[in-house]
Amino acid sequence: MAPLIQTRGLTRHFGGLKAVDGVDFTLTQGEIHGLIGPNGAGKTTFVSLLSGRLPAQSGTISLNGEDITRLPAHHRARKGIAYTFQITSVFPRLSVFDNVALAVQSQGTRDLTARTRAALVRVGLDGLEEQEAQTLSYGHQRLLEVAMGLALHPRLLILDEPTQGLAASEIEGFKSLVRSLVPETTVLLIEHNMEVVMDLATRITVLTFGRVLATGTPAEIRANPHVQEAYLGA
């Protein structure tokens, strides 16, 4: 399979802190790729570089072979990179419908209402259209984030800790939702819940101190002694 995303020597330092430090990373079309690592390993910084929220200091990012390193965030979004925020960043004073409609209409305004409703049904937020987003429970706001990401029909959907704050019952539904996205959409999943990552991901990359420690299948990662030492706490 062709790589959807490829980074070479990707680097971002904050003063003396090497948040992302020369990362070579390949994301294959159609996979669910888990990104794990201890707190402060640079996971969120890394995906912020991919989505364009932060500019890279050095290194390159390519999407389907095209260099997108210098492209501003909104261009990358248009090219199919969708980012859902770790700390929910919905439009708090707009209705649930308007939140998702904003994502839908950036793809064109035909059948706006129907497409918006469909995105809400997909995450199970139908019936809450008229509610103000800030009045939703935290778990529902997370789902709203995901609905906005999905509504962009992205080629790459970056999910930053999507199950944080979800109830156990909601996590099952969420997992089947993510599974239903591939292979049309490639998913990059930052997740602290090991059960979820091991269950969903086809491949996993482990970051520590801004560097790639290991990449492999869930079984390989579990068996890797360096990973156990650094992260899994065995």
Add this chain to the structure above:
Amino acid sequence: MKPWILHIALIAVLATAPLWLSPYHATNLARIMVLAVFAMGYNLAFGYTGLLSLGHALLLAAGMYAAGLPAQLWGWAAGPAFIAGIAGGGLIAAALGLLALRTAGVSFMIVTLMFAQAGYLTLLYFAHVTGGEDGFAVVSSGRVLLGFDLSTDTPRFLAALTIFAIGLLASLALVRSPFGRTMVAMRENEERSRMLGYNPFTVKLAALTLSGLYAGAAGAAYALLFGYVGASFATIQYSILPMLYVLMGGAGTTLGPFLGALLMFALIEAATVLTTAHQFIVGAALVVLILFAPKGILGTIRERWLRWLP
């Protein structure tokens, strides 16, 4: 459907006003409707898109001079002069936006204020053309539209009403359109909208330019209907007034600018009878609004009772 009925009903009531108002008050109402068009434009930038400009007087004056000068210098009739005024407001707004939208928040306020001040000083500098502080009265040949003399009561009122109605219905259609939603997204969470594929700069530039078209239309209408063009319309006072109207009526409500303009006009009118310090009343109104009703009259009504109010 309800919002459209409400807006059309308001226009219908205003259309009957000359029947039950004295000519003096009807002319005042025409003036209020023109100022409300200015405030509607301000509302698109400030109320919906979150652009707090202190330079809208520049856009009003741009429309005023772009309509008034061709009428004066080259004998243009009211129709072409009015269109030139709209274009003038839009063009200056786009130019202002290209420079000022590189900033945000307080810096944006200061930069827009500075540009407006520069515009005002430019009008004074070229006083031999612009008439400077004294301004000039628009020649009567420039105040004829399709054979109607805009300096007479009925044509003036109807022209003001027409411009107001078009402006109001256009702003209602706009804020209920997908682009209206995008404007609000800039106000609410610019960073998020970037990640949804919107370029905040171009969205805000478009909103500011639309706002300038309204300001230009209002400036041109003022020049052609009331027959006076002067640099005093480029002063800071005319940047503050639309903000005040919008804050009083309700920022981010389609009818707020008109309601605010109407009430503020009435308030100043009443105050001038009592005292020469009517500017004080304006200031006091602003303070009271910010303290007790930050969402304005219609903003509060929408929050409490009428959720469907656009």
